[in-house]
Amino acid sequence: TPTNALDALSQEGLSEEPVQEEKEVVGSVGGGMWEVVAAGERKKKQRRSLKVHRKTVVENHENDADDEDDEDDDNGNGNGHGGISERQREHPFIVTEPGEVARGKKNGLDYLFHLYEQCRDFLIQVQNIAKERGEKCPTKVTNQVFRYAKKAGASYINKPKMRHYVHCYALHCLDEEASNALRRALKERGENVGAWRQACYKPLVAIAARQGWDIDSIFNAHPRLSIWYVPTKLRQLCHAERNNATLAASSSVSTGADHLPF
Amino acid sequence: TPTNALDALSQEGLSEEPVQEEKEVVGSVGGGMWEVVAAGERKKKQRRSLKVHRKTVVENHENDADDEDDEDDDNGNGNGHGGISERQREHPFIVTEPGEVARGKKNGLDYLFHLYEQCRDFLIQVQNIAKERGEKCPTKVTNQVFRYAKKAGASYINKPKMRHYVHCYALHCLDEEASNALRRALKERGENVGAWRQACYKPLVAIAARQGWDIDSIFNAHPRLSIWYVPTKLRQLCHAERNNATLAASSSVSTGADHLPF
DNA sequence: AGAAGGACCAGTGGTCCGTA
């Protein structure tokens, strides 16, 4: 029973119900009021189909051969990146325990987090080049960094993937114990990566609650996390839960219900 | 005789000489080597003429009537903004001494600097709204802020103008004494605003030299300046002069010329 | 079905150049 915005978000961008077409829709479900986050967003886009797809033969994998310091392959997974084979997609992630290597055509979560560290290395290189040239210096992992990573041969790094799992990496950075426990629990239940990803939101919002709901400063205070943009969804969740918490706190003054956060 | 990048820049974006079409052109003029900053930039753009201009009657000046706290008009200048008159351009700036009010259809430099303070106020309002809504919060004066300023009735604020004089405001913030002295000097010489604007670069580069050439951290360290992007030209000048200074320092080891910065 | 990522789009930073 979705009694708060976190649960409501399980539907993520898929809720197709006839909501009022605007963000601040409030519905009462179960016993609580909750804000529907990220709903009513299904209106703006309208992509024109304009097929030009289908990559052309071997044009890819030029392998600029100047991959700096730590390259991949050490990490057990990936897919060889060996011969002149046609470029394949990366293997999908599965929920693995800390230290566990994914078997078969799968990648584990340690590998996922390793990709974030690699992006950080690429950012640092881009920053060093920028400083040397006296150009403006990025503080975040920007398009420029993704382009640089690709040019450096890390074709398995791409923006949609990295943005998709940022909050999972955030939990890993901010509370590794909790992150590890969550991985073990979800693996035991036999859940897929999508379910794990969804489950990462809740403990993050709890962390934010403890720190005055300021998710931006939480990200910025952590040296490895500060280079990543706060994901829209996480920001919205924190905002919605803050409102929720404030409401609960003020109402419980009269009802005498649950204990107050202050 | 242009012996350093600062002097070279007097030509700004106008140098039409047949340079090598790339940024890092180095020429030897007079007795020193200097990097041509911002030259060879005249290649990318190629605006298509697509006239749609000519504003339509009274559509402007809707005057949303919700101009927050300190509005203009106090400042002596501006152009009345009174009746249903057709929208006019702002009066051009002239070089004025500190405290001097420009006479005739002109605006003074105190007024110019006041516009930067107004932009800061608008930014703060935009930030407050963003925080309240749990949206991502700008730290700089962005397009969004200019749009907000316009909507709030400050139609005399626009991006090209503010960006054009940022470094002048920077000098005003970082060394008001030097800024005031420069204004008095340029006024005495009867120079126009363009000449004053150009002259503002030199003392800024000197400040940067004293602080390790890091113009970004100089901007960021100042509370009123940190909300403005470092102008490209100023960044390039600092970079060019740093190279120049390093070169001079290392060569003077053998020549025994000018005293070293370290 | 679940997931990876090419490719799209609205709005950005930057400033040119037609205008007054």
Place this chain on the structure above:
DNA sequence: AGAAGGACCAGTGGTCCGTA
């Protein structure tokens, strides 16, 4: 001529949705 600013453009942040 000197200057103000509308309007343009390349490349950004964000993520959808055709693909495997």
